Amino acid sequence: MNSLPSLGSLFAVLLLTASCTNPPKDWSQETEITKWPDGKNGAISITYDDGIINQFTIAKPIMDSLNLPATFFIITGKVEGSGKGKFIGRDSKTIIAETATIKTDSTNFFERASLIAFTGTTEAEEYHANVGSFFEAGKIPEAYQLLDEGYQKVRNASMKNTNDVVFHNNPVDTTTWEQYKSYENQGHEISSHTVTHPKLAVLDEANMRYELEQSKADLAKFMGDKATFSAEGPYGTENERVMEYAYKIYPALRNRMPEDWLDEINRGSKKQPGTTDKEYVQWQRGAISSTGIDQMKAWTDTVNAHDNIWLVLVIHGVEDYGWEPLKTEELKQYFGDVKANEDAVWVATFGDVTKYLRERKATTINSELEGNEIRITFNSELDSNIYDIPLTLKTYLPDGWKGANLIQKEGNRLLEVMADAGGNYVQYSVSPSEFSYKLVKGN
Structure with a gap:
């Protein structure tokens, strides 16, 4: 702990x-x-991942009209003036050449998984993400095999190596640090979602530290120390090695809260929050396109029915942009329902509840x-x-x-x-x- x-x-x-x-x-x-x-019954934190532009142009104004705060976990490498995504380590051409004769194994896996996302194409980034998914699922041989396949495409120019950084760097997301600072001044929390949104579990030490530390450094530089309290490792990772590194850098991680008095139910769990015997339970729910407003309102009802639940809502896409987007009308209805319950439920940022x-x-x-x-x-x-x-x-x-x-x-x-x-x-x-x-x- x-x-x-x-x-x-x-x-x-x-x-x-x-x-x-x-x-x-x-x-x-x-x-x-x-x-x-x-003396309220519970708490709700509404959080957003990835710093998607529609979160600020559509969702935030709705929350502002109701005086509801939010936490935005942003990919700092996309913000102008920040440290950009990069590979740290040996010469990339040397590493790529070695993949022609040396299969991926435990001795070279983390180095290769760290590099492939920066070999110039969106497909290479997808290989990185899929390799990471195999690894975190315990499918290590499959992760090695998929990485070898990806590097074969890099060597054969099936994936053109342009050396461009395309890693979660969509140009539509143009929010500036000045805008983020104004959002913080309005009561919202701006926090780290790393530099490039990688699968942290498959990065070697140097690249993992860069993703975590550079993001924090830019938040401190442009926002101040308050913005360096909370973070979320991409893809909701709970990898032990990642947690060990990340908790040395950020006091609070949405991925995992290590306190022994807090039970955690992550987004993928079917466990019911009312079954815990802990003093508090952090109940994460991922609101996706198919969730529906009735289900979202039921989550608030569950908080009201107990005295120990902290509902952490996770949102990504909004309207027509981003992963699993929610529609504007859904957000209006849900935020209105949260506001209607504010006398009994504390609505606060992730950092403030922590x-x-x-x-x-x-x-x-x-x-x-x-x-x-x-x-x-x-x-x-x-x-x-x-x-x-x-x-x-x-x-x-x-x-x-x-x-x-x-x-x-x-x-x-x-x-x-x-x-x-x-x-x-x-x-x-x-x-x-x-x-x-x-x-x-x-x-």
Whole structure:
């Protein structure tokens, strides 16, 4: 399991006061961080892969009209000014010549699989992708054989070697870094989907690192560090070797979340989220052309029916462009349904949900009643410069308490007193970057 960052500590003090001083029997357990912000039932993150132009010209405006955020995993090599796709290693002509007399095996497989996508044609890129699919499916001999077939075509000029980079480089996708930065400023998350969208599992170390690190470097350069938190390895890979490398570079991967308190159900799984015994479940669903609006709405209903589901919706094509495109009318209906459920479901970016869950699990709370004040301290080893999502705290009040004011730098706020089976309580959000809060007696 990948360990969470431990770059610092945070300390916060909250003071609650009211007109009665009779505490519950065990006051130290009367404050908790709610499972979801504002006590909601679950969460939904709407994510897009590949940085396809229609995602920004069609889908994004619909989401903006409803004030819904999204996460866009973009192929950075397509953006002007970024590091482009390239092969890193020995002379390509030497490698290609060797394939005429030396069959592909474990000693040369990763080098050859890394190179073939950059031999100049779309068909060569397809060989790379198909070889990767065989490899990840455990069909190693088939992967070797297919790679040999591809290089035979390269040598015979059946696939013309122009040295042009055609690897996921469609010229229709012309979004600029300036546009991406404006989208982030509007509340959306822009994140990495590597430089060229390769099958990472079949790249050698140098080329895998380039795909992951160069993409992060360009995001940091043009967007800032916030955009380097999340990433998605192409094709939803969960290859162990890839995960080991990727988690050293990005704190959060949609491919896999390693926390032991989180169950993951990937896009291809038929497992039902209600069967898990984990505190949280990340339930990924791929919305494709044949899914249908009724099925998509049913996913939201499932989130509402439980208290531990994080639905991560994955979209690729939109309207008439991209893989398995969704129609505009489908998006309008689905996003409208999500908006209608926003009172019960937290709609947030992939990065923000990840941060909240980790903050909650990494934070310890202690509370003490002193006269008319409840002193609450909470501590975490997470870096509050990175993990900056406000936490929702819920504090039960002693019998007879009438209310409390939250005192913050920006002013006072009278908190509403609510009730459940545990008694009367107040609920409030606090920033992990602040050090102290007070709740004082309400009139």
